[in-house]
Every structure is written in C-alpha cells, then in structure tokens.
Amino acid sequence: MGRKLYIESVELIGDDLNGSTPLQIEKYAKENNLYFSQDDIGNCYLSKNEDCEQFEEVEGFEID
Secondary structure, three states: OOOOEEEOOHHHOOHHHOOOOHHHHHHHHHHOOOEEEEOOOOOEEEEOOOOOOOOEEOOOOOOO
C-alpha cells in the first residue's frame, strides 16, 4: 500500500507535487510557509496551522 498525502485544505497543493518524495513535499511546505509532518508509516501531512486536527486525503496522490 502506498503512502498518502493528507492536507488541511485543497488549495494547499499544486498539481506538480504528485509523485514527489517526502523530502520534496517538505521543501514545498517550507517554500509556501506551510507546516509539514510525517507519521511513522510515511504518510505526509500539510497544513496552514501547526495545530490542525482535520485533514483530508488527497485522492489519487502517490508519494514515491
């Protein structure tokens, strides 16, 4: 099973992120003043607020 990307809101990501590695997603987060986190199985999370509790899965998104 592939790793998933979860986001706080849909406008946080661009189309060019699909197929990115966790490091590339983290770099994107830094460049766009977003918070990035990763869980112990490799899923990535992007949010505007550090205390975000509500994430939605990005459908069809693959993390390399």
